[in-house]
Amino acid sequence: MLKLPHLDDRMYTQIVEEARKRIPTLTDEWTDQNAHDPGITLMELFSWLIEMQQYHLDQITSKHERKYLKLMGMIPQPAQPASVDVFLSGVDRKIFLPQGTKFGARDQIFETLEEQWLLPVEVDKVLVWSKGEGVDYSIANDHVGSTYFAFGDKAEKGNRLYLSFQSELPVNEIVRLSFSLYESYPVSMIRGKHDPVAIPPGRISLFYYGRNNDHGTDWLPVVVEQDQTNHLSYSGSIDVKLPTQMVSRTVHPADDKKRYWLYAQVDQSGYELSPRIDKLEINTVRAQQTETVCHYQNFSSTGQGNQAFLLKHYLHTYGKLDVQVYEEQGWRDWCCIQSASEGAGEENTYELQEVPHNLKQLVFRDDHHRRVPEQGRNNIRVLAYESSNSEAVWLGRSNGLPYQRFELPRKGEGTYLQRIEIQVGFKEIETNEWIWQDWIRVADFDQSGLNDRHYILDPEGKFIQFGNHEQGLIPPKSEERNIRITFLQFGGGERGNIKSGVLDHIIVPTQQAKAVNEHKGKPLKIGGNLEGSLGQVTAINFYDARGGQEAESIEAAKKRLLNRLRQPTRTVTNSDIEALAKRTPGVRVARVKAIPLYVKGLQNYPQEKVAGQVTIVAVPFSEQELPVPSTGFLQTIKQHLEPFRLLTTQLHVISPEYIKVSVYAVLVVDPEVKDTGRVMDTLHTLLNPYDHFGEEGWDFGKAVTKAEMISHISKVSGVVYVQDIWLNGEGGGTVKNSNGDIVIPPHALVYSGQHDITLIGRQEL
Structure with a gap:
């Protein structure tokens, strides 16, 4: 049975009648609504056109809509498979895990995306050395959700992350260290498959304790074959290779016995967010729901x-x-x-x-x-191909x-x-x-x-x-x-987004596997037993699988097309620059401001301007009170904006100037107000570069005026009025004008200094 098109249920006479009823609401002068009136004639003509148009539009099928989308360069996306990291334990010898190895998650199958060697070693101890002391985080590493900072809360130069193993790592073979970092921050990071690699905010190097060329022992550099984490900027794996044999030793505070050690050291500080590890393991593979x-x-x-x-x-x-x-x-x-x-x-x-x-x-x-x-x-x-599906x-x-x-x-x-x-x-x-x-x-x-x-x-x-x-x-x-x-x-499909712990076994052939190649009717038997080769190896996913999506509908594709058309593709206006900068892959941009015709150090802006120059002020998301962007952060944004730049424009990406503002005020308050807590909270919330939930804070370059401070303080419950107020600002380019207001540079933000608030009870006046 053919599917009938869904025609519009409004007929020509209904369209005319609805239009006629709207005439009194639109104009009082149109009083003659008889058929001889030219306005009525035009209204009937357009109603006829509308009725025809609605009919033909209802004849458009999904096939037509796909063609229209293709003309706009938009094709509905197919279903996307979910992916997840799978941890394999119980490895008692070196085992080769081929690409396409299957794991079971109830009624679903996941397959490894690449081949990998499983090694009979496990992470034994995890130590973090910062501020001159070491802390043992081995227990935290064993429990998902118990995060710890890899190099301390500020990741300063020289801080170290020590890893120990019960047995030595093999020489001249790839060893994969998998890092699952805490990434549930209010400001998300865009990570596209084909986006350029971001310039890391800091840099690390790895060392192991082993034999050197002089037949002695020392801390020797590890050969890094691949670093998917970009110096621990985000989750991924680091493939390392050891040129010589490891030697056991003790490292404080895990000095109860000798172990085989490897450490990562911060060589260049500057992390906006100090790497926070949730899970660090060996023998972890990436699997996809296919x-x-x-x-x-x-x-x-x-x-x-x-x-x-x-x-x-x-x-x-x-x-x-x-x-x-x-x-x-x-x-x-x-x-x-x-x-x-x-x-x-x-x-x-x-x-x-x-x-x-x-x-x-x-x-x-x-x-x-x-x-x-x-x-x-x-x-x-x-x-x-599978023998059962030949x-x-x-x-x-x-x-x-x-x-x-x-x-x-x-x-x-x-x-x-x-x-x-x-x-x-x-x-x-x-x-x-x-x-x-x-x-x-x-x-x-x-x-x-x-x-x-x-x-x-x-x-x-x-x-x-x-x-x-x-x-x-x-x-x-x-x-x-x-x-x-x-x-x-x-x-x-979305069904592939399984919860943690659902993937719990490796799918193995039930009998001795046979690869059969027909040659003149003679079967060739090649032995292979996955179950026997894996021994007692078990599999589990510590984290939820992500990325599974249903096939995109035509309606969803049309919405995505509209969203794409709204996205800027050239840095023409300030809002274009800011929108593109916030979508920079590999970094977390909390705030950004484009200042046209301005360069850092220019005095008397906007009266004085520099042609062809645009300065972009970028604030990274950070857990520090005053987020300072690294050189890599600023360079990453600049290289991302460069392809979108107008030929006649030169872009400068800089960090903000932070101005400390202190408020001195005398307030008249109600008798029940005993302290300045609520006033202080108001000032700290107001004079803030941004709050740590990703919301906007004080506007870039906005002067701090006594009038605005009085307005906000007066709204605090219990404050009758502000009797007197003074402002003080500290920072580069700060000017205090004749009104006592603090004028700051266009690329500056403010933060709270030490406020001094004096309370006077209303009954004391």
């Missing part, structure tokens, strides 16, 4: 014999494999053999070998007349007709298709062998030509559709199945 059914990986051939490629994905070890080599027309399937003697006489063959740590190795030999893939970039492809990756055969549709495999209600890639094959006439070609998924066929290998996916991910040979090539007709999936992944 389920990969089919996966492929490409390798580059050198063209030489006896090439070997290590296969390190989960499905490589525990799934079915096919190997393809790219030639002139497309991808050609190669055959798997178990030994050199078995493959004698066949050219396109390869071997699969078992290697340590439960991995496989793909080998191409050049003996016994066997071929080796020619030299090329990414011209070797290994397809891997038939699901075949979509079917092409009948050679236009607009063919093929239904896709499903994973149950509430599960989204995350990624799909396909191949279409044809048989080579000379050899009668299959040649496979990759086809590209496009949003629609609008830009597709008659030779473009394109296909589209319906919005709900239920089927794919091919073109008509005018817009998009038709797959070649075949009597056998010639359309197959090369990459298939499910996941996404």
Whole structure:
């Protein structure tokens, strides 16, 4: 049954009548409302146009709306998968964890995003050295939510964070330290995937205690391979490598026994927010709420014999494999053999070998007349898919007709298709062998030509559709199945935002896993037992998974489009500059002020101005009373604004000047007022750069006047009136005018000094 459009229920006569009823409310002079009146004629004409317009607008379908959104450069976002850090404990030996390892969270599956080695070491002690003394935070590190400062509350230069281990870390191998920092501040930090890395506010270096080149022992620098935390500016991991062997020793106050130590030291201070650690661990992996059914990986051939490629994905070890080599027309399937003697006489063959740590190795030999893939970039492809879903990756055969549709495999209600890639094959006439070609998924066929290998996916991910040979090539007709999936992944949705502790086990094959490659009907058995390799390893998520979103609706996409259109893309006005500066990735900007035609040090502004100059005053979010931005903070904002800058404008990003203002006042109060507490609270709230909940404080460059102080003090309960008041200001560029008001520079903010308030009871006058 066709879905009828929802037509507007107002008919032409109703529109006319509603308009006629509004005439008396709009004008008293229009008294002739008969049909011969020209105004009534025009009203009927526009009512007729409105009725037609409403009808045609109601015929717009979701397909039309998607086209309109595409014209505006906006495509509804697909469902996004949630991600979470998974901590693995009970590691008793070095274990390789392949990419795609599956974890169970009730009825949901999470997969690791990258490969990682698990090490039989755990963080034993956590010490923080600041202000000349050390404090043991080992217990706090064991409990999520018990945060502690990594380098003290001010992260001053020379402060240290010591980590100890019961056993030594391996030499010349990657060790991943995972830091979960407290980040629930009122001012959030924007962290986009493709945003440039922010310049860190401070810098740290790492050292370990081990053997030096003179065969002695000393604190030696650690080789940092990767730092996702940007010097502990936010949560992430630091990959380190130790050049020499560690040596045990004692470190106060954990001097009960010798341990293996590593420490991080602040080399450059300036953190607006001192790094506060919630959890620090080893053997933590990042997992995403996805389920990969089919996966492929490409390798580059050198063209030489006896090439070997290590296969390190989960499905490589525990799934079915096919190997393809790219030639002139497309991808050609190669055959798997178990030994050199078995493959004698066949050219396109390869071997699969078992290697340590439960991995496989793909080998191409050049003996016994066997071929080796020619030299090329990414011209070797290994397809891997679950053995239980080996038939699901075949979509079917092409009948050679236009607009063919093929239904896709499903994973149950509430599960989204995350990624799909396909191949279409044809048989080579000379050899009668299959040649496979990759086809590209496009949003629609609008830009597709008659030779473009394109296909589209319906919005709900239920089927794919091919073109008509005018817009998009038709797959070649075949009597056998010639359309197959090369990459298939499910996941996404809000259901993936699981709570802490829900992810609680590793999904392992129930029996000895078998990777089966069909070669003339002979199955090749490659052993692999994930359960056996992991031993007693357990998994748990200490934090809630985040980032899972449902597929964006058309209405949500339209709202996002409107929001995007409202966002400035050039620094034309002051508000444009301020809005862009507040969206700087990697920093927390609490307040920002753009001052046009001004540079720091300019006197008598705004009477005197400097052409082509704009000064941006930025205040970072901080737990300190007077937030002082670091050099990295200011440079990060400037580099973010640079692409948006007008060519004729030069931007300067500076820190604010803080002016201390003290108020001396004599107040007449009611008899019940015994102290100055409420008046002091009012002044401290008023004379504040910003409060620590992200709200605005005193305006930049705004003079502190006696009149405004009197106005606010007079509103305090119990204050009858202000008998007398004096103001005093301290700071660069401060001027006290003839009225006794404090005039401050345009880039300055004020804060409370020592106020002196004298109370006089009304009965004493």
